[in-house]
Amino acid sequence: MRAVAIVALVLTAATAPALPDDEDVSPYREMKTFARAMELVREDYVDEGKADYHDLTYQALRGMISKLDPHSDFMDPKEFKGVQEDTRSEFGGLGVVVGVKKGRLTIVAPMEGTPGFRAGLLPGDVLLEIDGKSAEGTSMREAVEKLRGEPGTSVALTIGREGKSQPMKFNIIREVIKVPSVRGVRLLTSPRAGEPRIGYVRVTQFSEPTGKEFAQAVDSLEKQGMDALVLDLRFNPGGLLSSAVEVAGEFLPGGALVAYTEGRSPTANRRYLSPEKTHEPRSYPLAVLVNGASASAAEIVAGALKDTGRALLVGETTFGKGSVQSVVSLPDGSAVRLTTAKYFTPGKQLIHEKGIAPHIVAPMTAESESALLAARRREELPTGKKRAAGVPRGDMPLQRAVDALRGVLLYE
Numbered sequence: 001m002r003a004v005a006i007v008a009l010v011l012t013a014a015t016a017p018a019l020p021d022d023e024d025v026s027p028y029r030e031m032k033t034f035a036r037a038m039e040l041v042r043e044d045y046v047d048e049g050k051a052d053y054h055d056l057t058y059q060a061l062r063g064m065i066s067k068l069d070p071h072s073d074f075m076d077p078k079e080f081k082g083v084q085e086d087t088r089s090e091f092g093g094l095g096v097v098v099g100v101k102k103g104r105l106t107i108v109a110p111m112e113g114t115p116g117f118r119a120g121l122l123p124g125d126v127l128l129e130i131d132g133k134s135a136e137g138t139s140m141r142e143a144v145e146k147l148r149g150e151p152g153t154s155v156a157l158t159i160g161r162e163g164k165s166q167p168m169k170f171n172i173i174r175e176v177i178k179v180p181s182v183r184g185v186r187l188l189t190s191p192r193a194g195e196p197r198i199g200y201v202r203v204t205q206f207s208e209p210t211g212k213e214f215a216q217a218v219d220s221l222e223k224q225g226m227d228a229l230v231l232d233l234r235f236n237p238g239g240l241l242s243s244a245v246e247v248a249g250e251f252l253p254g255g256a257l258v259a260y261t262e263g264r265s266p267t268a269n270r271r272y273l274s275p276e277k278t279h280e281p282r283s284y285p286l287a288v289l290v291n292g293a294s295a296s297a298a299e300i301v302a303g304a305l306k307d308t309g310r311a312l313l314v315g316e317t318t319f320g321k322g323s324v325q326s327v328v329s330l331p332d333g334s335a336v337r338l339t340t341a342k343y344f345t346p347g348k349q350l351i352h353e354k355g356i357a358p359h360i361v362a363p364m365t366a367e368s369e370s371a372l373l374a375a376r377r378r379e380e381l382p383t384g385k386k387r388a389a390g391v392p393r394g395d396m397p398l399q400r401a402v403d404a405l406r407g408v409l410l411y412e
Contacts, residue, residue, distance in 0.1 A: 034060070038053065038056050038057075038060075041056060042056070058074070058076055058334070061074040061334075061336075062074045065336055065337075065338070066139055068338075068339065069323070069339050070099070070100035070139075070140055071140065071323060071325050071337070071339050072325070072336075072337055072338050072339050073139055073140075073141050073336075073337050074334065074335075074336055074337075075141070075334060075335045075336070075337065076334050077332065077333035077334050079141075079145075079334075080327075080329065080333065080334055080335040081333075082145075083327070083335075092148060092149050092150050092151035092152070092153065092174035092175060092176055092177075093114075093115075093147060093148045093149075093174055093175070093177050094110075094114060094115050094116035094119075094121075094147050094155065094172050094174060095110060095111040095113070095114020095115055095116045095117060095175075095177045095179070096108075096109070096110045096111070096114070096116040096117075096121055096147070097109055097110075097111070097237035097238070097295070098127070098140055098143050098144060098147070099140070099295070099319070099321060100140060104126050104127075105126065105127040105135050105138060105140070105143050106124060106125065106126050106127070107121055107122070107123060107124065107125040107126075107127070107159075108123060108237045108293055108295050108319060108321075109123045109235040109236065109237040109293040109295070110122070110123070110235075111177070111179060111204055111205050111237065112179065112183060112204045112235075112376060113179035113180070113204075114175070114177055114179060115172045115173055115174065115175050116172060117373075117376075117377065118377055119170050119172045120170070120374075120377070121157075121159070121170065122161065122369070122370060122373065123235060123292070123293035123369070124161070124162060124292075124293075125159045125160070125161050126159065126160040126161075127143065127157065127158075127159065128158040128159060128160050128167055129156075129157065129158035129167075130143065130146045130147065130155065130156070130157060131146065131155060131156050132156060141337075148174070149174050150174065151174055151175055151176050152173065152174065152175075153173070153174050154171055154172065154173050154174070155171075155172055155174065156169070156170070156171050157169070157170045157171075157172065162366060163366060179204070179205075180204075180213065181203060181204050181205045181206065181207045181209070181210045181213060181239075182201060182202070182203055182204075182210065182213040182214050182216075182217050183202045183203075183204055184200060184201065184202040184232070185199075185200070185201050185217040185220065185221065186199070186200055187199055187200070187221065187224055187226065188200050188230065188390060188391060188398075188402060189390075189402070190390075196227040196228060196405070196406060196409045197224065197225050197226050197227045197228075198226070198227065198228045198229070198230060198402055198405055198406070199218070199221035199224075199226040199228070199229045199230065200229070200230045200232065200398075201214065201217050201218060201221070201229065201230070201231055201232065202232040203231065203232070203233060203236055203247065203298075204235070204236055205236060205237060205238070205239045206236075206238060206239030206240050206241075206243040206244045206247070206297040206298070207239055207240060207243060208240060208243065209243075210239070210240070210243040210246070210247065211242075211243050211246030211247055212246075214246075214247050214250065215246075215250060218250065218282065222282075226284070227284060227285075227409055228284050228285040228286070228287070228405040228408070228409055229282075229284060229285075229286050229287070229405075230286075230287050230288075230289060230398065230401045230402065230405070231286065231287070231288045231289070231301075231311070232288075232289045232398070233288060233289060233290050233294045233298040233301065233302060234289050234290060234291040234293065234294060234315060234397070235291065235293045235294070235373070236293075236294050236295070236297075236298035237293070237295050237296065237298070238295050238296025238297035238298055238299075238321065239296070239297050240297065241259075241272065241297055241300065243297070244258075244297035244298070244300045244301050245258045245259075245272050245273075245274060245275070245300075246275060247301055248274060248300070248301045248304045248305060249274030249275050249277070249281075250281070250282055251281055251282050251283075251286060251305060251310050251311070252274040252281055252304070252305075252308060252310060253274065253281055254273075254274055254275060254276035254277050255273050255274065255276065256273060256274045256308065256346075257271060257272070257273060257304075257346045258272045258273060258274055258300065258301075258304040258346070259272045259300045259303065259304060259343050259344065259345060259346070260272065260343075260344050260346075261324055261341040261342065261343055261344070262341060262342060262344060263324070263340045263341030263342070264340075265340065268324065268326075268340045268341035269341070270341075272300075285312075285405050285408040285409060285412075286305065286310060286311040286312070287311060287312045287313075287314055287401035287402075287404055287405050288301070288302050288305055288306075288311045288312070288313050288314070289314055289315050289397055289398060289401055290302050290313055290314075290315045290316065290317075290318050290356065290358060291315045291316045291318070291364070291369075291397070292316050292317065292318065292319055292355075293319060294315075294318040294319060294356075295318065295319035295320075295321040296319075296321045296322070298318070299318045299319065299320070299321070299322060299343075299351050299355065299356050300322070300343060300345075300351070302318060302356045303345030303346075303347075303349060303351060303356045304345060304346055306345070306347075306356060306359070307345045307346040307347035307349065308346055312359050312360065312401070312404050312405075312408075313356065313357075313358035313359050313360070314358055314359065314360045314362050314397050314400050314401040314404065315358050315360075315361075315362055315363075315397045316358065316361065316362070316363050316364075316397075317355040317356065317357045317358065318351075318355040318356045319355060320351065320352060320353045320354050320355035321351075321352065322342055322343035322344075322350070322351025322352035322353075322354075323339045323341070323342050323343070323352045324339065324340055324341040324342070324343070325337050325338065325339055325340070326338055326340040360400055360401075360404060362396055362397040362400040362401075363397075364395075364396060364397060368394050368395070368396070371394055372392070372394070372395055375392060
């Protein structure tokens with residue numbers, strides 16, 4: 001019966017009218033070429049152990065998907081099961097977000113309070129080796145798998161850093177990554193007579209409790225008589241979209257558009273709106289600090305507040321990671337992670353590979369960035385002192401943001 005069905009299928013294909021080459025969008029014509037190449041490898045390749053049909057198919061799928069973009073990949077059943085377990089359990093890691101820049105695995109940002117941050121890894125560091133093996137040609141997924149592991153175990157990294165003639169070596173102990181995402185809450189200006197009170201809040205990533213923590217931090221500053229706020233999203237690699245929408249929504253009316261996605265499938269087209277609130281949107285002047293290590297969800301917040309005219313952006317153009325990945329399981333237990341949509345700001349600006357440009361350009365030198373992160377690391381130490389009021393020396397973007405807010409308050 002099966003043979004009859006196959007013959008019928010072949011006859012149907014043979015009698016169907018041929019389409020011109022430029023109109024044939026069926027994969028079956030190309031599969032004939034693929035199958036012939038696989039047969040040649042199976043029959044004639046010198047090493048028979050490498051010519052298994054199953055392995056060849058998986059290698060072909062892996063190569064095909066990975067060439068689309070750095071965020072799409074193919075997972076065999078074991079890898080897919082591991083990804084599913086990761087979403088349900090804790091894991092040990094370094095607390096660094098890895099991206100691909102100019103074809104090289106690059107640290108987007110180390111998250112504050114994590115082993116990678118305390119060890120001194122910096123945004124822009126290029127991963128050359130992981131545990132003594134070259135990282136060249138390693139996909140982002142493979143790199144993340146190698147960096148993760150049991151808490152308490154170590155991973156050896158060889159890093160290339162701009163301005164350093166020789167590679168740098170780090171040996172870092174993995175930990176369970178659970179760190180507060182809202183930090184540095186304080187008034188930057190002293191409450192002298194006639195002096196505006198400018199608050200400061202730094203969001204280091206967007207995790208599940210970030211929205212609530214951020215609202216509480218801002219509430220505490222408002223009780224101190226805050227007149228304006230600086231929201232620092234520098235070195236923020238992103239995180240949960242829902243938390244980003246909550247943070248942006250603190251300054252927008254309920255139901256306002258925060259971001260939207262567009263893809264080829266209608267199901268990929270979505271709109272993300274600020275949540276309805278029991279209080280009015282916070283209306284005082286707002287400045288948002290961004291830099292080249294502000295990525296993903298951080299860019300969504302910055303883009304929404306910029307396009308709605310709710311905030312001044314100060315700093316540098318953001319990283320430009322604004323795409324949506326969907327995981328689709330396949331019949332044999334494997335899966336494909338595929339980029340299916342891209343994020344846009346309310347003003348219809350594409351985020352992916354473009355980033356969000358600031359209103360006020362205020363770049364930092366590599367030395368100034370290193371000094372800023374070193375100061376934040378010192379705050380993490382048990383003997384670390386809390387930062388005093390005022391703008392830290394050398395933090396020019398923060399100074400520009402404070403000056404801009406003073407100008408707005410004076411104008412008002």
